Amino acid sequence: MRVTIHDIARIVGVAPSTVSRALSGKGRISPTTRERIRKVAEELGYQPNMLARGLATRSTCAIGVVIHERHLPLDERSFYGVILETIEAEVSKHGYHVVFSTLRNQSLPRCIKERRVDGVIFLGTDINEELIRPINEELPVVLVDHCLSGLTSIVSDNVGGAYLATEHLFSHGHREIAFVAETLEDPSFRARFEGYRQALEWYGLRVKKELVVEGGRRSDSDQIAMKKLLRKRKLPTAIFAANDFMAAGAIKALTKAGLSVPDDVAVVGFDDGALATLVHPPLTSVRVPRVEMGKTAASCIIKLLASPSETSQVIVLSTPLTIRESCGCKGT
């Protein structure tokens, strides 16, 4: 059996409550008994039972990180893995640990319903508002990559980043710029489309329907989209992809079709994840600051945990353009 404060109390010859106070540092205790207790606890290798402590203090020292199943798998296609691990690293500095869970068929994980966490971070879009609101009544909630009024939200500047990418292509002479995405149903992708649209408009161009293609949610979405695009009578001179996955697929399809990237068609992606430097030519891509998003989410939830009345805010992280070779302007 594990050693408890009662064991320590018996050995030192004090009451369990005294042990509790000595170890937690709260309450009035003489320095000498405090030290005696600490020493014995140390020797016995005492580890507090967090369940008991949690029961008494109504806290769990855990924060839930929930990700929608649509954003799985946590691999090359999704950047949530990095955010998850960043959150874990940050909150663990404050003594919290992470309960990781996915949202299946839009029902909250048991660990949340059963209040086994002190706060929740939701990762990604596609999470029903009706699911989140009630949670927020009882627990601090932080949203990452998603925005809801009255809730603390961490988002990247999708519109601005897309604007930047489109503008970059325009400034290098491209006038026929395609937009390729898996689906425009996804709010992030729609925002990226919006930035694309705004940039074109600002420069006096219009969005051409035939240059906007969606590949759908299937895993070969990239090739489906590119097939659609390559069927057109006139190819664009540049492609702005809504994420790196689609950009990599574009490069692949173009190369296969005997076209050169960036000489025949320039390509710009979005995310600037590890994939960007794994393909050839290396992707010019709009950087989504995943680590910063994770860190910000962690610090927000910690702040909310400390003072739940903290007013909610929307934090927009900027998305700079990382220029590599796929856009063809290297050295210009």
Place this chain on the structure above:
Amino acid sequence: MRVTIHDIARIVGVAPSTVSRALSGKGRISPTTRERIRKVAEELGYQPNMLARGLATRSTCAIGVVIHERHLPLDERSFYGVILETIEAEVSKHGYHVVFSTLRNQSLPRCIKERRVDGVIFLGTDINEELIRPINEELPVVLVDHCLSGLTSIVSDNVGGAYLATEHLFSHGHREIAFVAETLEDPSFRARFEGYRQALEWYGLRVKKELVVEGGRRSDSDQIAMKKLLRKRKLPTAIFAANDFMAAGAIKALTKAGLSVPDDVAVVGFDDGALATLVHPPLTSVRVPRVEMGKTAASCIIKLLASPSETSQVIVLSTPLTIRESCGCKGT
């Protein structure tokens, strides 16, 4: 305040213990009162407090998943993200949830030391045996991608997969086959090298030192390794890379150098993750059955939780070769 069994007991007019038994289905209770209690619990939206239950039953309904920081980030370079999410999906079916944590500077996460989990799954190599053994004294432990005597271990057949890959290249006429890895210090990569060595030996070839290159642990390890290889007076006709990341890097470096894959140099990777189909040409790669590894790990820990005396075993999952285009045998 949340509704407790005391609230229900008061309303129904029974003792809290009766409510507990009615809800859990254990113990003798008349069907009519059981139903009355269930109905009231339902109406009040009762959710059991798992902390209290855990305290009473000495279980937490949580399993810890620990990954060594060396295997981070959880992105294109690591396939542990997929395993993590698979484990979560599986154990949640049995009412468990996942506490995710990384191993920093070789010290166990607090959530484990404080026994906030009922069992632990360790992901990846590089985890100190001295850290794991004591845990195993008190909790069921499962190892994934790592093997320790007396502990239940789930591994993929690295040696066999590498043998298969090398044999495949040999059978298509290649005699100068390079081996490229980040480092041979990693046990998985060493095992893959061993398979490579065994295959060469079986076919009467010897390992040539100049054809075995390591790129180191840096993020541009792939390019460093390829630079070393391309400097040699005589290029190999094929490259067997210890993982997809290095294989993708090899393709990139070869393409950059004006060489064609697979016509000038064939490339075979290892992992067969999402990256394999994202590069051009698509990678022929040895499949590491990540999902199956996750599922197996989950079912092992569930079994161990049910009967802790279960005898430990080593489960080796087979690693078939997925043939695509980078090895140049398509259609042969």
Place this chain on the structure above:
DNA sequence: CCTCCTTGCGCAACCGTTTGTCCACATTAT
């Protein structure tokens, strides 16, 4: 010398469950 404050610590209640024990009553066998 008496009162008042402070300090250090013990007592006991509480957090919300589970579970062993026991009792009252009903049912059946004798």
Place this chain on the structure above:
DNA sequence: ATAATGTGGACAAACGGTTGCGCAAGGAGG
């Protein structure tokens, strides 16, 4: 009728901590 058995539920003691309250001893101030 009485005794033996079975049934349904109450009571209370855990589980391992935290925390409000109270009390005794000691020191300071009048």
